Amino acid sequence: MIFRTTILAAVCAALATLATAEPRAWQGEWPDTNFNKTTVDAWSEILSGGPPKDGIPALDNPGFIPAARETRIGAREPVITVEVRGAEPRAYPIRYLTWHEIVNDTVAGVPIAVTFCPLCNSGITFDRRTRHGVLSFGVSGKLRNSDMVMYDRQTESWWQQALGEAIVGDLTGTVLDTLPTWMESWAQFKERNPQGLVMKEPSWSRDYGRNPYRNYDSSKQPFLYNGEMPPHGIPPLMRVVRVGDRAWPMSRFDTQQKISEAGVTLTWSKGQASALDASRIDQGREVGTIRVRDASGRDLPHDMLFAFAFHAFWPDGRWMLGQ
Incomplete structure (x- = not known):
């Protein structure tokens, strides 16, 4: 989704979707999706983001190189850090996820999906194992509350990225487990993990490092x-x-x-750029890095998303205002 150059086309597509927001309009593109099962209240909640199914290509089994060999990524650029016992820590740069949104990978035998929705700033890593088997995910091209709708390639059920939950199709109601991963700067990752690995630049023709959502946040x-x-x-x-x-x-x-409340401790440190500000990600304004740990110091699953998205998906959620 090229925010500046395709916004008019996306709005037109959304208006067209509103006029035909029902399964019959989608059946040609999604013949294997069971639209009789859903938790969505109204089909008009689901809009086209512009690209068609797989128009934003998810990545599968990417290559990695030692962090010490990586020279293209700016020090302040955000990465999603994945640390799984039995494997070297891995960094998944937002410069790649901005253009691909989902990476299906396996780390120390654990099948994972590293996901990033630029429109919600939501970066979450899921365990792809379910009681229905191991799933792999693609980008549907649909949005709900501005959040990416993923789909699994096995049943073509639709999944809400912010929730990690199937919302349309045979797997409706299934919820993915979330791993305790986080966003930090490339420099912070390298300093902590000099022997760590970083995802190689994909072979797709994309201007990696450019932010197509300039000034969005x-x-x-x-x-x-x-x-x-x-x-x-x-x-x-x-x-x-x-x-x-x-x-x-x-x-x-x-x-x-540092804030300690409700059984968790949140710490902020300087050094991470916004991926949704300047035209080049490494030049984005300072947003800092957050780590979330429990009372024993263990990292906890969490997300760093925009306030509107939290309110949309957790309308009865609790706002921790410190008052």
């Missing part, structure tokens, strides 16, 4: 979102740290670097 209105705005006067595109159904607004870290 400074916008007042989310893209293709018509839902309620967050409460408490929180700007819709402010980042929040979500742990379960709780959200900590990033504004709380303006005056402190």
